[in-house]
Amino acid sequence: MRTKFDTVIIGGxxxxxxAAILLARAGWSVALIEKQDFPRRKVCGECIAASNLPLLEALGIGALFAQAAGPALQQVALMHGAHKVVAALPAAPHEHYPWGRALGRETLDTLLITQARLAGVHVMQPWSATHVKGTAGNWRCDVRATDAGTVLTLRAAVLIDAHGSWQALPDARAGRSRDHRASDLLAFKANFRQARLPEGLLPVLAFRGGYGGMVRADGGVTTLACCIRRDQLEASRRTAPGLSAGEVIEALLQEQCDGVRAVLQGARREGAWLAAGPLDPGIHLSRGDAMFRIGNAAGEAHPILGEGMSMALQSAWLLCVQLLARAPGQGLSDPAWQRELARVYAAQWRVAFAARLRFAAVLAHLAMRPRLFKPVLALLQRWPTLLTRAAVWGGKTRCTADPAAIAIQNTFCDHAMRQQGT
Known part of the structure; x- marks a missing residue:
């Protein structure tokens, strides 16, 4: 089995x-390590802002996404107690993709990793990364097959960490605190059928100790997701002994938010509640090593804005534009080049996402505190269009990646390889 690559990417x-698709199309040899079988359910709000749809088209799954995704999201609602404020979502400035949509992670992840295989990526699934060692230009990644137990050591010039939320790379796990804090935010998600969520509406939920959202995704399934403080969840569980955490969450949301109760009236939950956490909001670009990070491994925003998918897709494109400045195999092992590239990428990432993280943090902490949220709600009731503006400020219509930039870089790489061949 092949063990040497231009790049190893951890997380599918x-x-x-x-990132695997973009690099493989440019001629890079790519190993993609994913520890779980797909399709798989995952704690995720599942909204994909309109700004990302041209990227999905360029990745080759645009038509399949359009066939499967839920209805176009054209309105946003804020639900808190008995209150509900509705406003228009802003349209993205793209002729063919003005509105965002939602697609279950079990479907989206499968579409993308299948496309990676078609692009020539060496997909190792289900395999786990067990140990990472080395530095820029000379990485060694130990991986183990989940089903067979086979162990291999992969070598690569470039290492990309895309492991996502709720976990750390193997060598970082020992350093993570296991202490539970009252302020820890835990994430929950459930799917419902026959829910009464109006088509095209994206509700945001604010309640004591947490926040959440609802959306209609593929197959008519409504996703209900939320984050809640650990102390609030524990207090609610003490009043409902014998119930699971998910059942307590469902009851709490219906009790504290009339809008949730109305949507779920007569609905049937499909499968169990999923739980994950705690969240780790903030910027994680540099952790004292030389690997590149994308998605939530690079930085995590409070999910109240529903921009996690935007940050995942767009950060991958930002990094690949930089990596593809060199033809595959040409000087990729140069540590100085990688350090400079990391500096440029980190600066671009911060310009693209740092303000979004701060805005999401402010909204999240307001939503979780009723006394602070009350004047915000009064303001929104008087001027509902502030919700529309908040969606703009949160990045719903702005894409920091340009598919044309990748096409230009691929043309450059093709030309460089032809020149080398002659």
């Missing part, structure tokens, strides 16, 4: 698969 979610 949207960020990792996107």
């Amino acid at each position: 979610g949207p960020a990792g698969s996107s």
Whole structure:
């Protein structure tokens, strides 16, 4: 089995698969490591902003996404207690992709990793990365087959961390604190059928100790997802002994938000509640090593804005534009080049996403605190269009990646390889 590559990517979610597709198409040898079998359910709000749809088209799954995704999202609602404020979502400035849509992660992840295989990526699934060692230009990644237990050591010039949320790379796990804090945010998600969520509406939920959202995704399934403080969840569980955490969450949301209760009236939950966490909001670009990070491995925003998918897809494109400045195999092992590239990428990432992270943090902490949220709600009731503006400020219509840039880089690489051949 092949063990030497231009790059090894750890994590086969949207960020990792996107980067793998882009690099493989440019002639790079790519190994993509994913520890779970697909399709798989995952704690995720599942909204994909309109700004990302041209990227999905360029990745080769645009038509399949259009066939499978839920209805176009044209309105946003804020639901808090008995209150509900509705406003228009802003249209993205693209002729063919003005509105975002939602697609279950079990479908999206499968579409992307299948496309990666078609692009020539060496997909290792289900395999786990067990140990990473080395530095820029000379990486060694130990991997183990989940089903057979086979162990291999992969070598690569470039290492990309795209492992996503709720976990750390093997060598970082020992350093992560296991202490539970009252302020920890835990994430939950469930799918419902026969829910009464109006088509095209994207509700945002604010309740004591947490926040969440609802959306209609593929197959008529409504996704209900939320984040809640650990102390709030524990207090609610003490009042409902015998119930699972997910059942407690479902009851809490219906009790504290009339809009949730109305949507779920007569609905049937499909499968169990999923749980994950705690969240780790903030910028994680540099952790004292020389690997590149994309998606939530690079930085994690409070999910109240629903921009996690945007950050995953767009950060992969930002990094690949930089990596593809060199033809495959040409000087990729140069540590100085990688350090400079990492500096440029980190600066671009911060310009693209740092303000979004701060805005999401402000909204999240307001939503979780009723006394602070009350004047915000009064303001929105008087001027609902502030919700529309908030969606713009949150990045719903702005894409930091340009598919044409990748096409230009691929042309450059093709020309360089032809010149080398002559």
